[in-house]
Amino acid sequence: MEQTMELTTDQFIRDFEQTFNEQQQTLLQNATPTELFLALAHTIRQYYTPMWLERNESLSARQEKIAYYFSIEFLPGRMLETNLLNLGILDTVKEGFTQLGLDFTAVKNAEHDMALGNGGLGRLAAAFMDSLATTGYAGFGNGLRYKYGLFKQRIVDGYQVELPDAWFGSLGNVWETRKDHDAVNVRFFGNVYMADAGEGKLKPVYSNAQVLRAVPYDVPQLGYKNGVVNNLRLWDVEIPEEYELNYPTIADRRRVEDITAVLYPDDSTEEGKKLRLMQEYFMTSAGLQTIVKSYLKMGLPLEKIYEKVSVHINDTHPAVAPAEFMRILIDDYGMEWDAAWNATTKVMSYTNHTILSEALEKWSTGLFSFVLPRVFQIIVEIDNRYMAQMGAQGADYARVENTRIVRNGQVHMAHLAIIGGHSVNGVAQIHTELLKEDTLRDFYALTPEKFNNKTNGIVQRRWTQIAAPVLSQTIDKWIGFEWRNDIHALRALNDVVDNPRAQNDFWEVKQLAKKRLADYIEETTGVHVSTDAIFDVQVKRLHAYKRQLLNVMHIIKLYWDIKDNPEGDFTPRVFIFGAKAAPGYHFAKSIIKVINELANLINNDPEIGDKLKVVFLENYRVSLAELIIPAANVSEQISLASKEASGTSNMKFMMTGAVTMATLDGANIEIRDEVGEENIVIFGMTKDEVYHHYETHDYNARYLYDTDPVLHRVINTFVDGTIPRCQSEGSEIFDALVTYNDEYFLLEDFQSYVAAQARVSALYRDRERWMHMSMMNIANSDKFTSDDTIRQYAEEIWHLSLPHAGRHR
Numbered sequence: 001m002e003q004t005m006e007l008t009t010d011q012f013i014r015d016f017e018q019t020f021n022e023q024q025q026t027l028l029q030n031a032t033p034t035e036l037f038l039a040l041a042h043t044i045r046q047y048y049t050p051m052w053l054e055r056n057e058s059l060s061a062r063q064e065k066i067a068y069y070f071s072i073e074f075l076p077g078r079m080l081e082t083n084l085l086n087l088g089i090l091d092t093v094k095e096g097f098t099q100l101g102l103d104f105t106a107v108k109n110a111e112h113d114m115a116l117g118n119g120g121l122g123r124l125a126a127a128f129m130d131s132l133a134t135t136g137y138a139g140f141g142n143g144l145r146y147k148y149g150l151f152k153q154r155i156v157d158g159y160q161v162e163l164p165d166a167w168f169g170s171l172g173n174v175w176e177t178r179k180d181h182d183a184v185n186v187r188f189f190g191n192v193y194m195a196d197a198g199e200g201k202l203k204p205v206y207s208n209a210q211v212l213r214a215v216p217y218d219v220p221q222l223g224y225k226n227g228v229v230n231n232l233r234l235w236d237v238e239i240p241e242e243y244e245l246n247y248p249t250i251a252d253r254r255r256v257e258d259i260t261a262v263l264y265p266d267d268s269t270e271e272g273k274k275l276r277l278m279q280e281y282f283m284t285s286a287g288l289q290t291i292v293k294s295y296l297k298m299g300l301p302l303e304k305i306y307e308k309v310s311v312h313i314n315d316t317h318p319a320v321a322p323a324e325f326m327r328i329l330i331d332d333y334g335m336e337w338d339a340a341w342n343a344t345t346k347v348m349s350y351t352n353h354t355i356l357s358e359a360l361e362k363w364s365t366g367l368f369s370f371v372l373p374r375v376f377q378i379i380v381e382i383d384n385r386y387m388a389q390m391g392a393q394g395a396d397y398a399r400v401e402n403t404r405i406v407r408n409g410q411v412h413m414a415h416l417a418i419i420g421g422h423s424v425n426g427v428a429q430i431h432t433e434l435l436k437e438d439t440l441r442d443f444y445a446l447t448p449e450k451f452n453n454k455t456n457g458i459v460q461r462r463w464t465q466i467a468a469p470v471l472s473q474t475i476d477k478w479i480g481f482e483w484r485n486d487i488h489a490l491r492a493l494n495d496v497v498d499n500p501r502a503q504n505d506f507w508e509v510k511q512l513a514k515k516r517l518a519d520y521i522e523e524t525t526g527v528h529v530s531t532d533a534i535f536d537v538q539v540k541r542l543h544a545y546k547r548q549l550l551n552v553m554h555i556i557k558l559y560w561d562i563k564d565n566p567e568g569d570f571t572p573r574v575f576i577f578g579a580k581a582a583p584g585y586h587f588a589k590s591i592i593k594v595i596n597e598l599a600n601l602i603n604n605d606p607e608i609g610d611k612l613k614v615v616f617l618e619n620y621r622v623s624l625a626e627l628i629i630p631a632a633n634v635s636e637q638i639s640l641a642s643k644e645a646s647g648t649s650n651m652k653f654m655m656t657g658a659v660t661m662a663t664l665d666g667a668n669i670e671i672r673d674e675v676g677e678e679n680i681v682i683f684g685m686t687k688d689e690v691y692h693h694y695e696t697h698d699y700n701a702r703y704l705y706d707t708d709p710v711l712h713r714v715i716n717t718f719v720d721g722t723i724p725r726c727q728s729e730g731s732e733i734f735d736a737l738v739t740y741n742d743e744y745f746l747l748e749d750f751q752s753y754v755a756a757q758a759r760v761s762a763l764y765r766d767r768e769r770w771m772h773m774s775m776m777n778i779a780n781s782d783k784f785t786s787d788d789t790i791r792q793y794a795e796e797i798w799h800l801s802l803p804h805a806g807r808h809r
């Protein structure tokens with residue numbers, strides 16, 4: 001049921017002016033956008049605070065079951081417009097600003113992105129927070145309050161340079177509230193032995209442990225027009241007063257503060273070892289401790305905690321949770337092992353986000369037992385009991401051995417998450433199938449009932465109503481407003497995809513978005529791009545498996561086509577890239593350098609002119625995505641089949657009318673199923689073909705390089721001096737592709753990609769056909785709403801009921 005705040009423009013202006021005067025003590029006209037932003041944010045806080053209090057009261061009065069989403073990343077981006085939209089007062093506030101003669105856009109841009117995440121996984125966690133509040137489910141987030149978010153990327157001489165992202169800087173995070181009374185202690189290091197506690201019981205005694213204080217900061221998560229406010233709890237570290245003497249110097253204190261200082265800027269491989277393990281345990285332990293405490297306040301028996309609490313483990317980073325939960329139940333509250341284990345496995349569930357086994361975290365037993373001695377003992381006990389139980393059931397020995405937690409001197413975190421929980425899910429159909437048949441096949445053979453799929457989703461409100469307001473108005477014009485509250489109503493657009501006037505409207509919308517992006521490109525890079533060209537976009541983390549390099553190879557092919565035949569009939573294209581590379585990922589950084597130098601070469605060649613432009617936009621992040629994605633004609637989703645678990649930007653492009661250039665990977669497959677084969681451009685190997693190569697070892701990149709003259713020339717371009725200033729990067733790429741046999745099969749997919757791109761050019765020239773495709777994508781994008789994804793989590797994994805949301809429901 002829709003419920004918006006009742007707020008007139010006049011009332012808003014009065015509230016805003018009063019808050020501003022109290023805070024800033026200057027004249028509105030003299031205020032900077034940042035000062036105005038702060039005053040506006042505080043005005044909004046006053047609006048939602050009563051709802052927040054009431055939500056907490058009603059949840060505990062009703063003893064509602066709560067799901068806690070544990071994630072080491074949350075990537076909400078800017079919150080101002082989302083909060084206004086969800087309160088139902090975005091238009092009122094914009095109107096108020098107009099009446100006050102203030103520039104709303106400048107104020108909204110003054111908010112720094114909250115970038116406590118690397119990419120897809122963190123953005124998904126933020127989307128789920130929005131959707132939990134919007135659907136009304138009691139779902140709370142639990143993470144870390146990093147002082148520095150994902151690094152800020154600058155491009156200098158074509159190279160990526162990383163700068164710290166001091167996102168809350170000197171202003172603080174305006175949305176958060178510190179909750180001192182919920183602080184808890186977390187222990188690391190030291191020795192643990194078991195002492196007699198009487199009645200035949202043992203209790204752990206710690207010596208020389210380091211005790212740190214975990215202090216929560218709560219960030220409200222507002223539901224869309226329903227009065228619901230959920231909670232995202234982020235933990236910060238402090239030194240407990242009673243231990244201050246242990247940290248006499250500033251350097252000592254710094255080492256402690258390191259635990260919440262930075263988000264690891266890596267989305268693939270393990271890194272940072274000890275500190276990262278400490279981060280993971282810190283947020284997991286602090287979160288679980290407060291969850292148990294607040295459960296006990298209801299006066300219910302601890303053995304039944306699973307009736308009121310679910311804990312979700314987002315990827316392996318919080319996967320210590322089952323062991324830590326056991327520790328709390330047994331050591332802190334005196335529960336017996338069997339009752340504790342029964343409760344733990346019913347509480348815990350886990351999502352896997354990758355089939356790349358190198359991204360499934362493992363810790364050496366030496367490090368783990370040094371940092372977390374008591375938790376390690378518990379893990380060993382869980383592992384022993386698992387072996388014994390499986391043995392007793394007569395399970396296949398090799399399978400059990402492959403699935404155990406402690407093996408070959410390593411602690412396998414995914415195994416702990418699976419054994420210690422009742423559910424494991426992948427994030428797209430193909431990904432879940434691959435987990436079952438490959439990555440986690442032994443687990444699937446032993447406990448098939450735990451496996452399920454939950455295809456990812458996106459907060460569609462952000463990608464239309466906020467990022468694409470003109471598109472949204474045009475949708476209103478053709479099908480009415482209902483889709484804003486019920487996204488499935490968007491399907492009504494299917495009726496007008498061939499209406500010439502509608503096509504014209506949607507064409508104009510895209511042109512406007514392209515103009516907005518073209519202006520930004522000119523401002524930030526100095527490159528002029530024509531909005532008559534196809535805007536062809538690939539934005540995502542830089543990773544070999546995502547194959548930005550395949551895109552580059554196609555661009556090189558086009559470059560030679562034009563050079564060979566400057567007068568030829570050519571469909572102009574602007575290729576737009578945005579991508580951060582993990583600071584230690586050398587190859588990824590080389591690709592960035594090559595893209596930038598190739599861009600220089602092409603953009604400054606008068607013979608090429610407007611036929612071809614290449615742009616690399618630095619510092620890709622959520623707020624930049626909001627500018628780029630609605631302006632795309634073509635969405636590049638070209639990962640090697642089987643490697644991209646799902647992808648989520650593919651869904652955002654689809655919904656704003658881009659046509660997807662796709663391999664049959666991740667959620668691309670489900671996008672094809674929604675829009676139909678004719679409204680997406682598919683190319684490349686299938687996952688079965690890829691796996692066939694793995695099984696037969698028959699792939700020969702050098703043979704392809706030697707025998708295909710086009711490919712030969714394209715690959716030589718990396719090393720023959722055509723692209724200036726990147727000799728070493730060029731030969732690194734050459735070696736990866738030819739000498740080391742092309743791990744991600746770019747050469748094999750190249751011709752099929754080139755042909756698919758030629759199809760795109762031809763389709764774009766047929767405007768009716770193109771607009772049909774584009775509008776079919778918008779019209780059928782409702783399947784990917786994270787509201788529905790989260791409903792499935794809530795019903796099928798967490799078993800939540802839908803509480804009556806808000807005051808007026």
Ligand code: 26Y
Binds near residue numbers: 118120264266268270
């Ligand atoms: C181990 C550690 C260094 C690490 C840190 C971050 C490992 C993984 C990650 C992040 C992974 C990630 O973002 N995965 C993406 O998750 C999305 C949401 O499910 C998927 O759409 C996307 O395909 C997947 O790559």
